[in-house]
Amino acid sequence: MGNRTDFTWSHNTDTTALHSILQYTDKAGMSLVNVMGYSGHAFRIIIDREAVEVGSYSFFDWKLRHGEVMQNLGFTIQTAGKQTNTPPTPEELEEGIRLVQETIDRGLPALGWDLFIPEWGVIYGYDDEKRIFQCRDIRKDGELPYEKLGRGEVTELYVLAVTGSRPVDRRSILRGALQLAVNHAHDTYVELESSNHRNGLAxxxxxxxxxxxxxxxxxxxxxxxGKICDAREFAEQFLQELSTSWPGDEQHDGQFRALAKEAAEHYSIVAERLGQMRSMFPFPQGGEPNQDAQAERALELLREAKAEETQGIMLLERMLELLD
Structure with missing residues (x-):
């Protein structure tokens, strides 16, 4: 097992925001470990091959990928805004404001992007007279004027609201999550095909x-x-919990628990290697990644992490076969 013991927070802010929203639904009580695992986000990795640029982690089709995740968790969603790095038109802004107000009126917070910082957060209240939202992200918990929605540091509007929920059973939600993880590992995201970014093992x-x-x-x-190491710590914990809590006395249930335990061991090594990199290249200073000795050591750690993750993904595929 890794050294991490506190799994109540994550650097992957779309997942923590979605977890917060879930607490106001019929899926309340689902742990952050389970949300990271059942969303597939514990297995997410997207990197830009030119510079490992800062926005790599968010370089995916948000509406599409968040839609897949929320569908797997049993929710229907609606989004407003576009991922275009252009400020919303007055009409788009009004649409976003209306969507947020409607979801808050139903007793649910909304997911928002770049509220106080270019990360995801939640919008949980509004005052129509003052024309302000109450929002929370990793920078602060405070007021945001309506006019600032989608006009933050990176000027793009994106809000997501849960519009409906259906019951889901653990087996189908896990099957969906493992499928998302395996697809992410092997398939090039369509939205990355013409860019320098790669997802999964690539x-x-x-x-x-x-x-x-x-x-x-x-x-x-x-x-x-920091974000990918954090995700892999969650992957290890999620698989570890599956290996002890998966029910059933059939032979295939025992096999499933054994595969989950073995996969957890591989992800433990992935997290450990990336943890060494996190120490070498701490946020926000970032160390000296282009200094020869540092770069060579990083390459060694990345080769080892990739080899372990490749083994881990193969085990996830075998777990998936047992669920089918």
Whole structure:
């Protein structure tokens, strides 16, 4: 087992925000470990091969990928805004404001992007007379004028609201999550095909390419190392919990628990190797990733992490077969 013991927070802010929203639904009480695991986010990795730029972790089709995740968790959603780095038009802003107000009126917070910082957070209240939202992200908990929605540091509007919920059974939600993780590991995200970003196992190669070329952005690398290491600590914990809590006395149930335990051991090593990188390249200073000795050590750690993750993914595939 890894050294981490506190799994009540994560650097992956879309997942923590979604976890907060879930607490106001019929899925209340689901732990952050389970949300990280059942969303597949514990297995997420996206890296830019030129510089490991700071926005790599968020370089995916938010509406599409968050939609897949929420569907797997048993929810229907609605979103407003576009991922375009352009400020919303007055009409788009009004649509976003209306969606947030409607979901808050139903007793649910909304997910928002770049409220006080370019990360995800929650919008949990509003005052129509003062035209302000109450919002919380990793920077602060405070008031945001309506006009600032989608006009923060990176000027793009994105809000997500839960519009409905259905019951889900553990087996189908786990099958969906493992499928999302395996797809992410092997398939190029359509939205990344024409970019320098890679997802899944190919992201390790992209990361190594930037180190080989000594073209790593220290700040971006620090941010992404922290987020991916955090995710893999959750992957280990999620699999560890599955290995002890998965029910059933049939032979295949025992096999399933054994595979989960074995996968947890591989992800423990992935998390440990990335933890060494996190110490070498701490956020926000980022260390010296392009200094020869540091770069060579990082390449060694990334090769080992990729080898372990490759084994881990193979075990997830075997777990998936047992669920089918």
């Amino acid at each position: 992201a390790y190669d992209a990361w190594m390419e930037a180190f080989i070329n000594r073209s790593v952005d220290p700040f971006g690398n620090g941010v992404n190392t």
